[in-house]
Amino acid sequence: AQKVTQAQTEISVVEKEDVTLDCVYETRDTTYYLFWYKQPPSGELVFLIRRNSFDEQNEISGRYSWNFQKSTSSFNFTITASQVVDSAVYFCALRSYNTDKLIFGTGTRLQVFP
Amino acid sequence: GAGVSQSPSNKVTEKGKDVELRCDPISGHTALYWYRQSLGQGLEFLIYFQGNSAPDKSGLPSDRFSAERTGGSVSTLTIQRTQQEDSAVYLCASSLGTGYQQREQYFGPGTRLTVT
Numbered sequence: 001a002q003k004v005t006q007a008q009t010e011i012s013v014v015e016k017e018d019v020t021l022d023c024v025y026e027t028r029d030t031t032y033y034l035f036w037y038k039q040p041p042s043g044e045l046v047f048l049i050r051r052n053s054f055d056e057q058n059e060i061s062g063r064y065s066w067n068f069q070k071s072t073s074s075f076n077f078t079i080t081a082s083q084v085v086d087s088a089v090y091f092c093a094l095r096s097y098n099t100d101k102l103i104f105g106t107g108t109r110l111q112v113f114p
Numbered sequence: 115g116a117g118v119s120q121s122p123s124n125k126v127t128e129k130g131k132d133v134e135l136r137c138d139p140i141s142g143h144t145a146l147y148w149y150r151q152s153l154g155q156g157l158e159f160l161i162y163f164q165g166n167s168a169p170d171k172s173g174l175p176s177d178r179f180s181a182e183r184t185g186g187s188v189s190t191l192t193i194q195r196t197q198q199e200d201s202a203v204y205l206c207a208s209s210l211g212t213g214y215q216q217r218e219q220y221f222g223p224g225t226r227l228t229v230t
Binding site: 035037042043044045046047050092099100101102103104105106107 | 156159164170189203207218219221222223
């Protein structure tokens with residue numbers, strides 16, 4: 001069975017702090033894809049990143065970085081120098097190579113206070 | 115360019131009535147997906163279309179739920195005889211290709227359905 005676990009329900013930080021959102025996944029497939037989406041208060045899910053299972057290179061995009069470790073089945077997301085605009089619910093998702101549906105975690109609500 | 119659009123943005127209906135939710139995917143996207151977001155169940159997959167065909171309907175919760183897509187573009191999700199547990203935000207997404215060729219799924223703003 002496939003499963004995504006985001007153990008952190010809610011995180012609160014003060015602006016400029018770094019914050020890491022955890023994501024642990026379960027799958028028996030050797031080929032799969034991992035995603036992060038952001039859902040701001042407006043409600044629309046915004047795509048952030050896609051990672052293939054055969055590519056374990058970490059990625060950095062501005063203040064965002066992602067750490068993919070197959071050995072621990074984790075795909076963690078770090079925001080450096082957080083800002084109030086980063087406040088949102090963040091979802092990690094998994095898709096197997098032979099299906100088209102996304103399996104979502106329960107999300108982590110991040111609140112960044114000024 | 116234009117993103118995924120959904121209508122209506124909000125729908126309040128009485129228990130037992132039928133509702134139709136509409137999704138307009140991004141132009142050129144061949145795959146279209148419906149998800150449901152509710153407090154108790156999180157984000158759940160309902161159904162997806164490749165063109166006008168629905169290879170995976172495994173997430174539809176009951177036979178009261180159906181969906182169709184015409185012309186490889188607009189899709190309609192229909193819920194018959196609505197129940198209070200159908201209250202949720204219904205999200206539509208689209209993507210280029212499926213399977214190995216699938217790219218990211220881009221989501222619309224959702225339709226918030228409230229069944230009274």
